[in-house]
Amino acid sequence: MAAKYDDDTQPYWEKLIKDFEARNSGYKVNLEVVDWEQMDSKVKTYIQTKQQPDVLNYNKFSDFARDDLIYKADEAVSPKLLDDFLPLFADQAKYKGVQYGLPFISSARLFFYDKEIFKKAGVAAPPTSRAEVEAVAKKIKTAAAISLGLPLGPEEARASSAAGR
Numbered sequence: 001m002a003a004k005y006d007d008d009t010q011p012y013w014e015k016l017i018k019d020f021e022a023r024n025s026g027y028k029v030n031l032e033v034v035d036w037e038q039m040d041s042k043v044k045t046y047i048q049t050k051q052q053p054d055v056l057n058y059n060k061f062s063d064f065a066r067d068d069l070i071y072k073a074d075e076a077v078s079p080k081l082l083d084d085f086l087p088l089f090a091d092q093a094k095y096k097g098v099q100y101g102l103p104f105i106s107s108a109r110l111f112f113y114d115k116e117i118f119k120k121a122g123v124a125a126p127p128t129s130r131a132e133v134e135a136v137a138k139k140i141k142t143a144a145a146i147s148l149g150l151p152l153g154p155e156e157a158r159a160s161s162a163a164g165r
Contacts, residue, residue: 001032003039057104065095073099105158117144
């Protein structure tokens with residue numbers, strides 16, 4: 001079961017599965033791609049009805065780890081593979097110090113700014129918190145008569161809504 005990120009999600013997984021099955025005769029992978037809006041309820045239903053997927057591309061695992069419903073990462077993959085993850089991403093895949101998740105997709109939010117516009121607005125340095133972003137945006141709008149732009153598209157809707165909190 002995989003979360004749908006965009007229209008390329010299903011073809012990506014289908015190719016990966018086709019390659020896997022070609023190299024591993026006897027294995028048959030059934031794919032289900034689920035929209036993020038339905039993911040929580042589908043996963044909970046599958047767990048409750050004991051139909052949980054063998055592989056789940058999902059970013060919420062701590063409840064399952066707490067209830068001993070999932071494998072620890074070192075029980076599922078080789079030490080070599082575990083050592084290949086960036087430590088920051090591997091740390092985000094841990095529950096109570098034990099890695100359960102395997103970082104698959106990650107994104108880093110970048111903040112670009114125009115030094116001249118910041119200077120015109122009297123801002124000496126880029127903001128370091130959401131509250132500072134809001135304060136800087138107000139200064140820029142007043143001083144430069146433009147708005148501060150942030151990506152608010154469907155490809156990063158989850159991050160965008162978190163940034164607006």
